[in-house]
Amino acid sequence: MPPPKLGKNQVFFGTFIHSKGLDELEYLHNAAVCVDTSGKIVAVETNCNQQKAVETLYGRLGWSLDDVSVVRARDGGQFFFPGFVDTHVHASQYPNVGIFGKSTLLDWLNTYTFPMEASLSSLPKARRVYTRCIRQTLAHGTTTAAYYATIDVDATNLLADLCYSMGQRAFIGRVCMDHLGPEYYIDESPDQALAATRATIEHVRSLDSDYELVSPILTPRFAPACSAEAMKGLSELQKQTHLPMQTHISENRDEVKLVKELFPNSKSYADVYDTHGLLTEKMILAHAIHLTEEEADLIAERNTKVAHCPVSNSALSSGVARVRWLLEKGIQVGLGTDMSGGYSPSILEAARQAKLASNHLAMPEGQLDGLPQDERDKAKLSIDEVLYLATRGGAQVVGLADKIGAFEVGMQWDAQLIDLGIVPAEVTEDDFTTHGNVDIFGWEKWDERIAKWVFSGDSRNTKRVWVQGRLVHQQT
Ligand SMILES: O=c1[nH]c(=O)c2nc[nH]c2[nH]1
């Protein structure tokens, strides 16, 4: 079922907060954002109330009162924020969140991950898993997700159908893996892997011909799981289709060692992808923890993107990615939950952990030990920076920087209404209503409220979520 068209133009009033640049959140108070029936932002007006909107804005837009529905963020406690972009998430691993024991990447894949992914060739099971994954990520404010599905074509197509009908903007990856996998879960040959990938592309095209909401994404799992022929074939397919791509790189030291053994003629892990035609501006590389200086320079030169997955990096004891180092090389970085390497569906949690992981880099005896303290301190990310990575940075990584990630004319209304539950002055503490873990007293400045949201907030603060102007989640 296609998402229903919007019947009316919409105007949103209140406080809007978004990133102007990497380290600068912009706060627009008493503002109005007008969204047309296609879900596009057509006006952003500050110092605007409803009366002024009716008198000036509607005329300019050719709207009449009857054409418009109004949503207001309550003064003080509520604000609009751009929807989060999850640049790396395995929908097929969703039932395994939190289940990883003491494993690290390679044994985690064999023990937990491959059996779960293989089991989703059962379409009723896939439907249950994918429906809950989409519902849960929407409830946490994720309006765009770059998904890995499984090797199964029908189950991958089902994920695309569900994202489309539930209204989540999504990239749908059929996982290509024709090498070293368990015999119960592996593509038979490079040709079969490519044919299966083409079949999912056709399906998504039949669903959403211009990829307005849902797009295929080419998905070689990672170098150890792909033959040279499969990688080259995917590179050719990318050149024909111009589709985005995603894979993993340098997540774990044993994985890096394995890649060296499997590709003895390559200079590095990044070089493996480069020599097989996959290191381009369309590629999203997840993790990128144990890169050498030369690899990071090559990734920057190719304008290849990075999905930073701090929750997964800690859970699987993989390491700490040097995000500042990547950013200073000019590499575009977004955040990924990496479920179920990561244990949380929340990009807010990923932002919080990105901040904390960057603090670890600055600690003595940390990864940057040996550098002077002021050099180490530079590694620390600010609240504004991790929220940039969660929105605009993510939009760059998935190739939608001109479409999502902020409140600008011409962009889509992919947004969330956040409620921190500030107790108004006239209300006594006895009237306290719960808004999760965030306790706002009313005297906090806006940047302090945002810090409290980042560190204590969760889906209880996410009241409503829209994608392309369409309401896709509402708290009951
Ligand atoms: O975090 C990860 N999750 C995966 O599913 C995977 N496959 C290869 N490398 C991987 N890393």
Ligand SMILES: [Zn+2]
């Ligand atoms: Zn992953």
